[in-house]
Amino acid sequence: MDFNDEDFYSQKRRRKNDRSNLLTAFVSAIIGGLIVLMLMPTFVNSGIIDLTPKGGVNPPSQTINNQTPTNVTSGKQIQVDVNSAIVDATEKVKPAVVGVVNIQKQTNFWTNITKSVEAGVGSGVVFDKRSGKAYIVTNNHVIEGANNVEVALADGKRVPAKVLGADELTDLAVISIDEKYADAVATFGDSTNLKAGEPAIAIGNPLGLKFSQSVTVGVVSSPNRTIDKDLDGDGQPDWETDVIQTDAAINPGNSGGALLNINGDVIGINSAKIAESGVEGLGFAIPISEAKPIIDQLIQYGKVKRPYMGITQIDLHSVSQADRVNVLKLPESVNDGIVIYDVSRFGPAYLAGLKRLDVIVKLDDQPINSSSDLRKFLYKQKKVGDKMKVSFYRDGNLQSIELTLTEVPDQNRR
Incomplete structure (x- = not known):
């Protein structure tokens, strides 16, 4: 067992x-x-x-872009030289983008001593060199109120600049420096045929000179946007600015800088940035094709010559229905137009016979619905010395007169 x-x-x-x-x-x-x-x-x-296969048959070679194939060995680093179109465009224009420093005099409250201080910093683009001068375009708000203006070059050096002209309405200004300080000149392109989705490159000085000549890249979000501008602070839009919208980051200090296309041509002058809580910032630039004639006049005249009617107006939209009937005596069918609030003595409207409380509805037979429409028609379709037909209501009756436009007086200039 x-x-x-x-x-x-x-x-x-x-x-x-x-x-x-x-x-x-x-x-x-x-x-x-x-x-x-x-x-x-x-x-x-x-x-x-x-x-290696037997019989002396080697494996076929593979080539890319007709270049000699490169043998890659394990453990070796490969360096690739990338010359993209964006890099080329940036290198072409970057030397022509400068800093613009607004210098103002401030008096100390306690010591009563006045000294010059930096009131702000923006950007500018060198676009021409001739007769010993280098011409720079920037924004009006960058140099507004300055006692002196300096240009900060790429190497950090600052040189004095002269303001040749500025225009509040379009937010453009032209300054100049000695030609010897300008190493490069940017080329103006054509902004009339831009397409949504094409590349856009912004160059400027966001947040001051510490980040000078910064480059941001995006696309043209919309080639034609309109932004209302209230020039007199009355809460009503006085002007509609046509702009290029881009998602390329444009921050404070970028104002006056260049917006480029993929060829390195300037298609816009960076002008504004709208940012709201929880929303991506929207960058805007003044289309260069619209800026060119303004720049030319600023160089030639130091101002923009615009036609003038000689009236102060309010939008009919802001007038109550009761006042439209009882005061203006308008037909119920009239809902759009501008009301003449005041007529400048001896101005074109005064000489043509227009009066206070006349309601203008058409200029040269084109409907005018607001003060913004009036300015846009005058400044974009008429010139100083042109004749213009005005259709208006007076005491309920539709009438028309012809007037001759003169130049905006300096005291009325914006």
């Missing part, structure tokens, strides 16, 4: 050892295979294993 029990347990241990040996062999085979796979690249590179 004892013998038989011993034999039973001995056989059981042998079966268990056989299973253990089989498992060990299986695991060892897997580990060995993995080691061979990991060492295969090393064996191939060192020549221990030759994978």
